[in-house]
Amino acid sequence: MPPQFSKNEENEQPVEIRDEKIMCKPDNTAEHPKQSYMRQRSNANVNNGNKNVTIQNEKGQRQDSNIESYAKNASQSNEGNSLYFNLPFSLLLTYGSLEFAQWFPYVLAPQAAVATYVPASWRYDEFETRFDNSIWTWGTDYGLCVIFSYAAYKCYTAYKSEDSAEGRVASARLRILSAAMMALYAISVFAGGWAHQFFTTLDSLNTTEFRIIWTICVGTVTAAGGLMGAIGSE
Numbered sequence: 001m002p003p004q005f006s007k008n009e010e011n012e013q014p015v016e017i018r019d020e021k022i023m024c025k026p027d028n029t030a031e032h033p034k035q036s037y038m039r040q041r042s043n044a045n046v047n048n049g050n051k052n053v054t055i056q057n058e059k060g061q062r063q064d065s066n067i068e069s070y071a072k073n074a075s076q077s078n079e080g081n082s083l084y085f086n087l088p089f090s091l092l093l094t095y096g097s098l099e100f101a102q103w104f105p106y107v108l109a110p111q112a113a114v115a116t117y118v119p120a121s122w123r124y125d126e127f128e129t130r131f132d133n134s135i136w137t138w139g140t141d142y143g144l145c146v147i148f149s150y151a152a153y154k155c156y157t158a159y160k161s162e163d164s165a166e167g168r169v170a171s172a173r174l175r176i177l178s179a180a181m182m183a184l185y186a187i188s189v190f191a192g193g194w195a196h197q198f199f200t201t202l203d204s205l206n207t208t209e210f211r212i213i214w215t216i217c218v219g220t221v222t223a224a225g226g227l228m229g230a231i232g233s234e
Contacts, residue, residue, distance in 0.1 A: 090226075124205040133200045141193030148186035155179040174234045181227040184220040191217035 105113035118128055155178035159168050191213050199210045 122206065122211055124202055126202060129202065129205065131196070131200075131205065133196050138193035138196040141189040141196065145186045145190040145193065148182050148189065152179040152182035152186060155182055174231065177227055177231050177234070181224050181231065184224040184227065188217050188221040188224070191220070 105117055120128070124131075156175050158175055158178075159171060195210060195213050195217060199205055199207075199213075204210060
């Protein structure tokens with residue numbers, strides 16, 4: 001075909017237009033429909049496999065969670081039953097220890113026991129009472145109170161900053177028992193120091209206030225022995 005010319009409207013210059021045949025080569029990179037189908041199906045199988053694995057993992061986690069929950073409930077139930085049965089036994093053992101302590105010295109050495117163990121029964125007199133009210137006594141008690149209080153704090157916080165939450169929970173009971181024991185010792189020496197500092201006359205020793213504070217002094221140090229046994233059983 002002879003070349004054709006057209007005018008450019010702006011410059012009004014003839015432009016040659018040629019009729020050429022364009023040969024298109026097949027794109028070898030194009031994916032065959034069958035290959036595309038197989039690839040999509042393979043991806044779908046992989047996705048389904050991942051979903052199955054995820055579901056299995058979730059089921060495994062749920063089973064582990066159920067087992068841990070069951071074990072925790074069983075442990076709490078056993079602790080509750082243990083406390084229910086051990087409390088009366090502990091009270092009976094305490095009463096038996098008290099009676100034994102009052103009876104055994106008189107069997108072992110009667111004359112020495114009579115001269116040594118003089119029951120006060122909260123009735124203090126000038127002849128039998130020896131109560132050291134110097135600053136060496138109550139000052140030492142207050143100093144021990146500070147030491148035991150600090151020890152209670154250190155026992156309760158006795159874990160490393162990098163410890164996991166599970167590790168802190170696992171050691172919580174032992175830390176609490178240790179801190180409670182030190183706190184009881186701190187209360188005991190504080191009450192004893194208070195009694196030695198402010199109850200200095202015979203009349204003050206025979207008051208209800210002194211009975212209360214002295215019961216706290218002796219009772220807390222006695223209870224600390226029970227916590228010491230609980231710590232040893234951990």
